[in-house]
Amino acid sequence: xxxxxxxxxxxxxxxxxxxxxxxxxxxxxxxxxxxxxxxxxxxxxxxxxxxxxxxxxxxxxxxxxxxxxxxxxxxxxxxxxxxxxxxxxxxxxxxxxxxxxxxxxxxxxxxxxxxxxxxxxxxxxxxxxxxxxxxxxxxxxxxxxxxxxxxxxxxxxxxxxxxxxxxxxxxxxxxxxxxxxxxxxxxxxxxxxxxxxxxxxxxxxxxxxxxxxxxxxxxxxxxxxxxxxxxxxxxxxxxxxxxxxxxxxxxxxxxxxxxxxxxxxxxxxxxxxxxxxxxxxxxxxxxxxxxxxxxxxxxxxxxxxxxxxxxxxxxxxxxxxxxxx
Amino acid sequence: xxxxxxxxxxxxxxxxxxxxxxxxxxxxxxxxxxxxxxxxxxxxxxxxxxxxxxxxxxxxxxxxxxxxxxxxxxxxxxxxxxxxxxxxxxxxxxxxxxxxxxxxxxxxxxxxxxxxxxxxxxxxxxxxxxxxxxxxxxxxxxxxxxxxxxxxxxxxxxxxxxxxxxxxxxxxxxxxxxxxxxxxxxxxxxxxxxxxxxxxxxxxxxxxxxxxxxxxxxxxxxxxxxxxxxxxxxxxxxxxxxxxxxxxxxxxxxxxxxxxxxxxxxxxxxxxxxxxxxxxxxxxxxxxxxxxxxxxxxxxxxxxxxx
Numbered sequence: 001x002x003x004x005x006x007x008x009x010x011x012x013x014x015x016x017x018x019x020x021x022x023x024x025x026x027x028x029x030x031x032x033x034x035x036x037x038x039x040x041x042x043x044x045x046x047x048x049x050x051x052x053x054x055x056x057x058x059x060x061x062x063x064x065x066x067x068x069x070x071x072x073x074x075x076x077x078x079x080x081x082x083x084x085x086x087x088x089x090x091x092x093x094x095x096x097x098x099x100x101x102x103x104x105x106x107x108x109x110x111x112x113x114x115x116x117x118x119x120x121x122x123x124x125x126x127x128x129x130x131x132x133x134x135x136x137x138x139x140x141x142x143x144x145x146x147x148x149x150x151x152x153x154x155x156x157x158x159x160x161x162x163x164x165x166x167x168x169x170x171x172x173x174x175x176x177x178x179x180x181x182x183x184x185x186x187x188x189x190x191x192x193x194x195x196x197x198x199x200x201x202x203x204x205x206x207x208x209x210x211x212x213x214x215x216x217x218x219x220x221x222x223x224x225x226x227x228x229x230x231x232x233x234x235x236x237x238x239x240x241x242x243x244x245x246x247x248x249x250x251x252x253x254x255x256x257x258x259x260x261x262x263x264x265x266x267x268x269x270x271x272x273x274x275x276x277x278x279x280x281x282x283x284x285x286x287x288x289x290x291x292x293x294x295x296x297x298x299x300x301x302x303x304x305x306x307x308x309x310x311x312x313x314x315x316x317x318x319x320x321x322x323x324x325x
Numbered sequence: 326x327x328x329x330x331x332x333x334x335x336x337x338x339x340x341x342x343x344x345x346x347x348x349x350x351x352x353x354x355x356x357x358x359x360x361x362x363x364x365x366x367x368x369x370x371x372x373x374x375x376x377x378x379x380x381x382x383x384x385x386x387x388x389x390x391x392x393x394x395x396x397x398x399x400x401x402x403x404x405x406x407x408x409x410x411x412x413x414x415x416x417x418x419x420x421x422x423x424x425x426x427x428x429x430x431x432x433x434x435x436x437x438x439x440x441x442x443x444x445x446x447x448x449x450x451x452x453x454x455x456x457x458x459x460x461x462x463x464x465x466x467x468x469x470x471x472x473x474x475x476x477x478x479x480x481x482x483x484x485x486x487x488x489x490x491x492x493x494x495x496x497x498x499x500x501x502x503x504x505x506x507x508x509x510x511x512x513x514x515x516x517x518x519x520x521x522x523x524x525x526x527x528x529x530x531x532x533x534x535x536x537x538x539x540x541x542x543x544x545x546x547x548x549x550x551x552x553x554x555x556x557x558x559x560x561x562x563x564x565x566x567x568x569x570x571x572x573x574x575x576x577x578x579x580x581x582x583x584x585x586x587x588x589x590x591x592x593x594x595x596x597x598x599x600x601x602x603x604x605x606x607x608x609x610x611x612x613x614x615x616x617x618x619x620x621x622x623x624x625x626x627x628x629x630x631x632x
Contacts, residue, residue, distance in 0.1 A: 059419050118616055122623045125362050125418050129558045130619055136551055137612035144608045146601060253551065257426045264423055294438055300430030307424040308412055 006319040010272040014182070017275065021174045033170040034242070035286060039278045040177040041238045044184045046262040046274030048231030053260065054269030055192055056224045057204030061128045062115065062135030063259050066229040068142065068251030069111055070104035070236025075154040075246035077103060082157055097162045097176075100237055108233020109226050111138070116225035120218055132253060139251040153247025160241055167241075177238050181275070184231055189271055191227065200224050232259070261303060267315030276314040329461030334584040335577065336459075340469045342576025343476030347531035348553035349560070349568040350483060351524025357563030357629065358499040358520050361410065362418055364425035366528055366553065367546025368432035373398040373529025374536035374545060375436060378445040387450035391533050398529020399522040406521040411514070429547075437543045444540035447533075472534050479527065480569055487565065496520060500563065500629065552579075555615050561625030570626065575611050582610035 017036060024032035045067050052058040077100050080086070080093025087093055094100065115134045122130055148154050159167045167173050191197045203210045203217040210217050240246045249255070258281070266277025284302065288295035310317065352366050376397035381390030409428065413421045449468045456464035487493035495516055498506040507513040532546065539545065556575050560567025587603030594602060618626065 053419070059422065061422065118620050122619060125356065125562060126558060126619070126623065126625075128362065128418060128422060129554045130615070132551065133555055133558070133612050133615055137609045137616075140608040140612075141605055144605045253547075257422075260419070260423060261426070264419070268419075294434050296430050297434035297438065300427040300434065303427035303430070304409065304424055307420050307427065308409070311420075 006270075006315070009315065009319040013272050013275050013279070017279065018178060021171055025171045030170045033174050035282060037170070037174045037177050037242055039275070039282045040174065040181045041235050041242060042259075042262060042282070043275040043278035044177070044181045044238065045232045045235035046259050046266075046278060047181070047184050047188050048228045048233075048235060049259050050228075050263050050269065050274050051188055051191065051231065052225050052228035053263060054273065055197060055204070056200045056221055056228075058120075058221060058225060059128050059260075060119075060131045060225070060228070061253070061256050061260070062119075062131030062133075063229070063232050064251050064253060064255035065115070065135035065138040066108040066112055066232040067236040067239070067255060067259070068138065068246070068248070069108045070233030070238075071240035071246040071250045072142065072148065072154070072236075073104040073107050073233070074100045074160065074237040074240040075156055076148055078156045078158075078160055079148065079154060095158070095160045097160045097167070097237075097241065100160055100241075101234055104233045104237035105230045108236070109230035112226045112229025112233075113222070116222050116229070120221050120225065132256065135251065135253060135256055139248055139253070142248040142251055149247070151248060153245055153249075156240060156244040156246070159244055173242065177242070180234070180238065184234070185271060185275070187231070191224075192271075196220065196223070263313075265303070265306060265313050267313035267319075270313070270315045270319075273313060273315050276318075280314055327461065329459060329463040331584070332459055332461060333463055333465055334580055336465055336469065336473070338577035338580030339573065340472050340476075340576070341580055342573035343473050343480075344531050344535055345549070345552055345556050345576055346476060346480060346569050346572035347527045348549055349556040349572050350480075350565055351527040352553055353557045353560070353563055353565060353568045354496070354520060355524045356557070358496055359410075359414055359517055361414060362421050362425070363410070363524075364422060364550065365405065365428035365432060366524070367550030368429055369398045369402055369525040369528040370532035370546040370549055371432065371436060371543065372401045372525075373532030374447070374541045375440060375445065375532075376529065377533035377536055378447040378541045379440075381447055382445070387448065387537070390447070391530070394529045394533035395526045398532070399526040401529075402525020403518055403522040405525075406518050410521060411517070414517070433543050440543075442543070444542035445536075447536045447541055449537045468537065472538075475534060479530070483527075483565065492519070552611070555611055557625075559615055559618050559625055561627040561629065563629040564625070564627040567625055567627035574614070578614055579607075579611050582607040586610070 017039060021033040021036040024030065024036070045063070048066070049060065049063045052060050076087070077093040078095055081095045082093075084092055115131065119127055119130045119134065143151050159173070161167060162176060165172050165176065167176070199210060199215050199220050203215075203220050207217050210220075236250060239250065262274055262277035262281055264277070265280050266273030266275065284299055285295065288298050292298065306313070348366065348370060352363060355361055355363050373394035377387070377390035377394035380393035381387050384390070405428065409424060413424055453468045453471045455467050457467050457470060459465050487496055495506065495511055498511070499513070499516060499520070503513065531549075552575060556571040557568055559574065560569070560571030583604070586607040587600045590599035590603035
């Protein structure tokens with residue numbers, strides 16, 4: 001790997017995210033560890049979306065659905081494990097994180113397959129709106145289905161277990177999320193650099209040419225959409241365990257908007273864009289929230305200014321223009 | 326279940342549909358003419374409702390409030406267009422989604438700043454209080470019938486505006502070829518501002534009308550906005566006729582689904598679960614309808630011919 005300016009910035013971002021909780025732990029400030037964990041998880045969710053949105057040009061306004069499905073996978077499995085009620089065929093949930101992750105990835109991927117298969121028949125503004133509508137469908141289902149808390153959400157009484165790790169220790173849980181984030185980013189890099197990734201980017205740039213050389217854009221896009229959904233679902237499961245709580249708000253369209261915001265703040269299609277964006281977003285939220293109760297107003301203002309005047313996001317400023325876009 | 330109850334629900338559905346049409350007409354017009362996807366349309370609906378509630382409380386007249394809502398929403402729309410939206414026309418949809426998402430945050434928090442977190446209340450004007458007897462013996466609120474009538478009137482007015490006036494001709498021309506009407510000497514920037522303000526006024530009007538039967542609060546525009554998106558996607562983005570039919574379809578499907586599905590489920594499952602399953606399906610019904618329509622016709626029921 002060459003030591004380009006972008007790689008250097010990426011390295012600093014990755015080490016910076018690791019340094020904050022380590023320092024906070026040394027200073028006895030667990031709050032900042034939680035903040036850093038939030039950054040890692042949101043960055044993972046946005047990395048998932050970045051695959052569809054940044055690389056594939058598929059502006060999904062419904063990724064909250066996958067984020068929430070991952071969250072509910074964690075919540076429901078943990079709730080059944082706690083109460084002992086069988087979920088199906090005598091299987092009564094689990095509190096093992098790695099099983100939960102597999103279920104979250106599978107469920108989000110499966111729903112992504114269904115939503116993607118229908119939504120990808122459309123394009124442009126129709127695609128934006130149909131993904132939004134599907135996410136709303138999942139949202140209203142979660143609100144109106146009382147078995148798992150409905151509107152009130154579902155608590156996870158004890159954080160789920162990971163073999164050999166005390167997950168309730170904030171730093172430990174951060175490290176789990178951090179490792180998964182790095183793996184997620186690595187997966188993103190591998191996919192983007194692969195033949196499949198090349199086809200996906202080509203389909204974004206010129207659909208007709210891709211079809212002419214004998215590749216079906218629909219299949220490429222659907223595959224990317226499913227992987228994207230699965231990654232975001234995994235992040236949802238981590239998020240549920242961080243808060244030890246899932247509610248329909250994870251499925252709301254604000255969440256979908258936030259995920260897009262993270263990508264744009266960081267730099268669309270960039271490898272570390274989601275991490276840069278998530279760090280910036282959480283820092284804004286925290287800093288503005290400390291200064292004024294009306295922080296959402298200023299967040300909106302900053303976001304508006306970024307969209308209007310600072311295209312390319314934080315990485316565009318720090319690391320220069322993307323070399324291929 | 327009686328026929329009268331079903332009729333009442335049907336009217337509720339039509340009333341919802343008419344309000345959705347006012348929202349959807351603006352959205353689809355703005356998309357059709359300027360190619361812009363405007364998430365902040367729900368905020369203009371909220372502006373209308375707040376303006377109406379404030380002015381009505383101040384002057385004691387709902388009707389002055391209603392006029393104020395039109396003016397406030399149109400003014401807010403024009404200002405937003407001049408300051409922000411204008412810069413987004415030649416951007417891609419992603420930038421438009423984000424910038425208007427940012428506008429929602431600003432509008433919602435700004436409104437909370439000005440009016441506080443407590444909802445405002447808006448009384449139904451004395452002229453429209455009371456109920457009307459329906460065939461079958463039940464009574465139906467006069468105000469809701471008035472909403473249906475007002476919506477139908479606006480729909481007709483909009484039709485006349487677009488098909489019979491010079492402004493309407495320019496709007497139609499703008500939909501089919503932007504560069505050409507610019508080249509023919511129409512001041513396209515002003516036309517865009519006017520169309521945006523018109524859409525905003527329709528949203529504000531809807532907000533004010535609905536404000537009298539619901540509470541006026543921050544965030545009230547968002548559920549309506551998303552329903553309006555469903556409407557224009559079903560109807561075909563850019564088509565006013567599609568918006569009208571889509572709005573009625575969504576309004577009636579949603580209301581009747583919530584009313585009928587729990588009863589329908591009684592035929593299959595025990596009562597305790599029937600309400601739950603029926604309710605859950607009913608809350609997703611319009612999205613299911615939309616998915617089916619788009620699976621068959623990916624560009625909606627009435628796609629504009631040129632796009």
